Amino acid sequence: MTVRIGSVWDSTQQVLAGRAGMLAPFAAIGFILPAVLQAIFAPQMGMAEASVGASGARLLITLTSVVLGIWAQLAIMALATHPATTSAEASRTAMRRFLPLLGVAVVIGLVIALAIFVPLVVLGLTGFDFQQAVAAQGNPALMPPVPPAAGLFLLVYGVAALVLGFWLMARLMLTYAVVLNERRGLGAIRRSIALTRGMTWRLIGVAILFAIVIFVAVAAAQGVSAILFRLILGGDSQALVLGLTTLIGAVVSAGFMTLAYVFIARLYVATAGEQVGGPTTGGLPTS
Template sequence: MMTVRIGTVWDSTQQVLAGRTGMLAPIAAIGFVLPALVQVLLLPREPGISVGVAGVVMTFVSLVLGIWAQLAIMAVATHPSTTTADASRAGLRRLLAVLGVAIAMGIVFAIVVLVPILVLGASGYDFAAAMAANGDPSKLPPMTSGSALFLIVYGLVVGVASLWLVARLMLVYAVVLNERRELGAIRRSIALTRGMTWRLIGVFALFLIVLTVATSAAQGITGAVLRLMLGPDGAPVAVTVATLVAAVVSAGFMTLAYVFVARLYVAATGEEARLAGDGSPSL
């Protein structure tokens, strides 16, 4: 049984953030803030306007930059001797491997989402009428009692399984980065997080709540203040600046999250080595 203490991991996370902020900030700015800035400045914000090919390309580039930043941040937080250049190269080297793992997990997720759609289709559900309802519950077509019961049970099972997976797959990217694994990183992450499921679910839930509240507050307060200062004509500027402020706040929290994941990986592998009795030091 693992004896990794979340409090110890958090203390280690704070030490890394305090000592290596100068290295982490540029990575977070490039991987998390820059894509948000480009999207705010170049993509249309009005609903119903197509973003076109440029929008799709920009979304893909943002995804790649985000994954690179995740890997680089974890590289900085995993090994004390890692430089910014080392971290950047490590992120680039393992980028395709992480994309492959992410695509594989995305395919599984798509299948999970497709199952209830197939069940509803088999039961004769009117999807055309559902789309025409435009989200209005009172206009949605009825479904059979059997389909409704299946969706309830299926949703509960998927919800519980998702919480379990969030905790047990938390170290997948860290394993891909440090152990040169691809799909095998999934099994490895599950093994490393054994005995920590409920604690990691709690950490994830707390992080999600704090992130949501902080980013929403930052965006809402900034937008409100700027609207008061600039007046009605300055609304577009207020929205743009508020969105960027929220992106900066979000980038800070994402950096904290990936430093935490890296330190959790170090703690888990160090504890594994100790239990194995080989005397291997932590990374």
């Protein structure tokens, strides 16, 4: 079965138009609230970095943000996958599939961490001075030289990792949707690769375009809002201006993230077809 990206996009627009009121609360709790918590508590905790309590609070906020974000992602995809799903059902489904998804995400994260660790091992084996690199604090003039053998390896490894990264980004795009809708754990990775067969380049193009658009949109929204808030509140309200600007950026980012997860859910429906459980063949609701 050939899946057209244009058809998936049309389906995504229908879901956004028909279920915006149901999607918005999940986006607000999962994507906007964590940014607000960071904006409120991070500056205060920064004043007492050595405090054990501050470090614990920072860790708690980070963990809360991760939990809320994953829960919101799953709930949004549940609403976008099955037209008859209610908000309560989407929330329950997200909580039920939270731990399986977290397990898959941890495994993927460990693989990525291992891939990042390999160049560090090579640098260490070739005599790279990590202490001097840390002391340089990002200043190129103070950075220690990279041994020629390590430099060649890093170049080849970096190119290969970039190509493989783009491929994985496309082929694993449906992993979360599979975990949500099918009783799979790590098997969701293989399933996602199978579902996206023949779509690699198109999905890479969509992902790159989306990343560019969201970067430009968030940067523009924050830049314009920062200027307006400074004019309205004055130069003595830098903290408030920063907080409001962060909130505006979080709102814009949440909108695009919601769009992304709805698109992924509709792509899953298009590729999985009749194997999707639940009432996915009916018309999309208008409210």
